[in-house]
Amino acid sequence: MARTQGSHSDITGPRIRKAALKLFAQHGYAAVSMRQIAGEVGVQAGALYNYTPDKQSLLFGLMHAHMDELLSARAALPPVDGPLEELKQFVGFHIRFHLERPDEVFIAYMELRNLTPENFAMIEALRRTYEDDLEGILREGVAQGVFAVPDTKIATLAVIAMLNGVNTWYRSGGRLSLDEVETIYWDMVRKAVAR
Amino acid sequence: MARTQGSHSDITGPRIRKAALKLFAQHGYAAVSMRQIAGEVGVQAGALYNYTPDKQSLLFGLMHAHMDELLSARAALPPVDGPLEELKQFVGFHIRFHLERPDEVFIAYMELRNLTPENFAMIEALRRTYEDDLEGILREGVAQGVFAVPDTKIATLAVIAMLNGVNTWYRSGGRLSLDEVETIYWDMVRKAVAR
DNA sequence: GTCTATACAGCGATAGAC
DNA sequence: GTCTATCGCTGTATAGAC
Numbered sequence: 001m002a003r004t005q006g007s008h009s010d011i012t013g014p015r016i017r018k019a020a021l022k023l024f025a026q027h028g029y030a031a032v033s034m035r036q037i038a039g040e041v042g043v044q045a046g047a048l049y050n051y052t053p054d055k056q057s058l059l060f061g062l063m064h065a066h067m068d069e070l071l072s073a074r075a076a077l078p079p080v081d082g083p084l085e086e087l088k089q090f091v092g093f094h095i096r097f098h099l100e101r102p103d104e105v106f107i108a109y110m111e112l113r114n115l116t117p118e119n120f121a122m123i124e125a126l127r128r129t130y131e132d133d134l135e136g137i138l139r140e141g142v143a144q145g146v147f148a149v150p151d152t153k154i155a156t157l158a159v160i161a162m163l164n165g166v167n168t169w170y171r172s173g174g175r176l177s178l179d180e181v182e183t184i185y186w187d188m189v190r191k192a193v194a195r
Numbered sequence: 196m197a198r199t200q201g202s203h204s205d206i207t208g209p210r211i212r213k214a215a216l217k218l219f220a221q222h223g224y225a226a227v228s229m230r231q232i233a234g235e236v237g238v239q240a241g242a243l244y245n246y247t248p249d250k251q252s253l254l255f256g257l258m259h260a261h262m263d264e265l266l267s268a269r270a271a272l273p274p275v276d277g278p279l280e281e282l283k284q285f286v287g288f289h290i291r292f293h294l295e296r297p298d299e300v301f302i303a304y305m306e307l308r309n310l311t312p313e314n315f316a317m318i319e320a321l322r323r324t325y326e327d328d329l330e331g332i333l334r335e336g337v338a339q340g341v342f343a344v345p346d347t348k349i350a351t352l353a354v355i356a357m358l359n360g361v362n363t364w365y366r367s368g369g370r371l372s373l374d375e376v377e378t379i380y381w382d383m384v385r386k387a388v389a390r
Numbered sequence: 391g392t393c394t395a396t397a398c399a400g401c402g403a404t405a406g407a408c
Numbered sequence: 409g410t411c412t413a414t415c416g417c418t419g420t421a422t423a424g425a426c
Contacts (some may be wrong), residue, residue: 012391028308030225033419047392049421110305113223150379151371157364158357158383165356169349176346184345188353192387207409229402241404242410250402393426401418408411 013051015041025103029114060119066104067126083141091186094163148195208246210236220298224309255314261299262321278336286381289358343390
């Protein structure tokens with residue numbers, strides 16, 4: 001049956017989140033209007049408010065979902081043996097997970113300052129959990145004499161910063177395959193924390 | 196003599212740039228209004244247009260000045276002997292230069308997408324010059340057998356990404372001195388590119 | 391659930407007085 | 409060089425018809 005008016009539900013909620021994700025990543029949260037998001041979905045601006053109380057909740061929902069997925073995907077990895085193998089697994093996981101979600105990652109880093117203080121605190125806590133996970137690996141490696149880093153907290157942040165950099169330049173179908181990228185970064189990380 | 200109206204020049208131009216820098220870094224270019232900038236300076240919004248043709252030029256001017264300073268400060272460093280010493284000098288320079296200008300650095304990375312295409316291309320070219328400088332060091336080191344990296348371009352980006360991370364957590368007066376930070380990062384970079 | 395219409399505030403930028 | 413006033417537009421969010 002043809003419709004004379006807009007899309008009439010179906011799966012409007014997910015489509016709104018998808019459109020917001022794309023537009024926020026492209027132009028930035030502050031630069032994107034509710035009208036633009038509605039236009040992308042094919043509804044009028046007012047209709048968005050059936051799915052989100054306001055624009056801020058839309059942003060927070062996207063970031064929260066992303067962090068939840070990150071932590072549960074990480075938790076679902078199979079156990080491996082010893083700090084060196086754990087670190088290698090972490091590097092590979094981090095690169096792949098983030099390269100699969102460039103828009104979510106971009107928003108998660110760029111739009112932190114557009115969260116309300118309460119929302120910011122919640123996202124930061126989740127990010128901190130992820131960092132602590134890596135720091136635990138480094139700490140154990142140092143304790144076992146497998147790694148030698150001057151400061152495990154800084155090494156944690158340095159490794160994550162280095163790995164996050166991949167998202168700024170990697171394009172699938174480019175010069176390097178995902179496997180090659182993983183190998184190259186693992187080589188640098190491994191040496192950086194080595195004895 | 197008391198004035199019944201606003202600030203009457205003095206050095207309004209620099210004060211506008213300083214206010215814009217602070218506000219753009221704090222809230223983001225798109226979220227900051229010309230009225231806010233004017234309020235910070237203590238003039239009315241219309242007065243800003245004696246100093247900048249529009250908001251975009253204000254942003255571009257800040258970013259361009261920052262990149263120019265980066266490149267000329269880098270060029271002014273004394274010559275040192277061999278790739279290892281050159282890399283060490285680069286690491287120390289990069290960390291210090293960027294930690295001294297947190298707002299400029301933040302804007303230079305976060306507001307790229309708010310530049311017009313022409314302005315974006317100019318800033319990117321300057322950034323590229325800086326990266327090529329580091330890549331030259333790595334390449335020479337590899338040629339001399341001092342370094343071993345699988346890919347000098349990626350190693351360049353990885354090192355810069357790692358070093359840029361310092362700005363997200365370092366606070367002067369914190370747990371670590373600037374010298375300690377420099378030592379810690381140099382240790383990790385040195386090992387990451389080592390044979 | 392979506393539409394149209396609208397309230398009300400704020401935006402960048404300009405004009406003309408002083 | 410700064411002010412006041414204003415243009416034309418866009419922003420988020422809401423109300424009520426269908």
